[in-house]
Amino acid sequence: MRTSITTHTSRIRRTTIAAALLTAALSTSACGITEVSKDPASAVPAGTAVTAPAPSTAPVSPGGDTTGTPRVPGGSSTDGSGTPGTAAPSAPAAGSAAADRQATGGMPTAHRPNGGKTAAAAVATCTGANTRVVVQRPVRPINHLLLTATNKGSAPCDLHAAPYLRFDQAHAPTAVDDSTRQQSVIRLAPGGSAYASVVLMGERTGGEVNGRTASRLGVHFASANGAGSTGPSVQLTLPSGTYLTDDARVMHWTESFEDATSY
Template sequence: MRNAAVAATALLAALSLTACQSADDNADDRKKPSASAPSTSAPAAGSTEPAPDAKSPAADRTKQPTADAKPTPKGDGKAGGGSGPVTTACTDANTKVTVTKVSRPINHLLLTVTNTGSKACNAYHAPLLRFDDGQAATPIMDESKPQAVVTLAPRQSGYASILLASADGSGQNGGTAKTLAVIFAPRDGSGSIGAPHVLALPADTYTDDTAAVSYWQSDMSDALTY
């Protein structure tokens, strides 16, 4: 009986030891990393990309201007980025003026102004005229005012007509004139600009107090309608 009890005790001790060793082996297995699990802290083998830097996000860097960036200057909304060429006034210094007698309309003279300069000039308003030594300028025909200022390119001509006397003979203080002074008006139409062109009139040029002059015109036929 005693031998049987000793044997049973020995068997129980062996079984207990085996169970403990099995439990320890399972615990060790759980501590080992799986061979198939990917690493989250290192790049894959053969990769050339560096690990991401949490302190320098790429999205923020793309929004920053570079050191060489310069602001775009604001334009003035004009073609060429600036004002256009300045056109000077026509005066005695950059023009030639001639006067001729015409058959139609009757009692008329034709003034022709030609740009002799190297730049365009504007023939503003109407020519200011004085016959002989007259003190008052010849009246201007308001109805002849053009829609735009007459601009003359180099060697280009403009025109104005001169009514010498009314066709019905209603004018007074008539007489024969020998010379005509032609003076240019400035842009604002106040006073005159430059020196006068003094022209010899065609022989027997008769004028009275109904005399008048048209505005400068770009076309000769337009000037002779007044």
């Protein structure tokens, strides 16, 4: 009889404990308590969308620009309207190799004349291409011709030595009086003039002197190196009755009208 009572009591106790455990489990589930994972991603409930953080509306550019203007690849930028605009390229730093190449058309300094210095433009020689010549026969002094050379171009030209004269079809040019040589080259500005007198009849005493009347005069221009004439000549019609002898001579060009007319 005692054994039956003990068994019944044990069953009641086990039933009570099981009921208590079930009640505790149901209470815990109702409170929503779950295990916390070390992995943050696994902690997101299933079915919840994961979005990346929105980018800042004013990104900082590599150059430190914080204005919020977006950069466009290829050297362009956009203005406030969103229209692409080309950014101006930066100029090379002064004294840099890039600036040197830009200023000299890409030619290295070692290959440029005068070590990279800009050479002054050469002045042209006065010739018939850029110079007008007029011939006159003055009243005084007698037996003279006066030549006037004027620069008709738009740039200066250099007039060298003396004019080389050929009357008609003479075999030799008229003699030059080197005692009238100038100290420097005559540089004629546009519109500027120089002069030279021609003595038609020399002062030779004794001996036979041949003379003739001429109608045409060829004026040739001396070269810069003194080796003969250069450029086109000028052909002039002489004043009627121009008479000259074999000992005629011409002076060097001069800028002084007084010196020319007193020769």
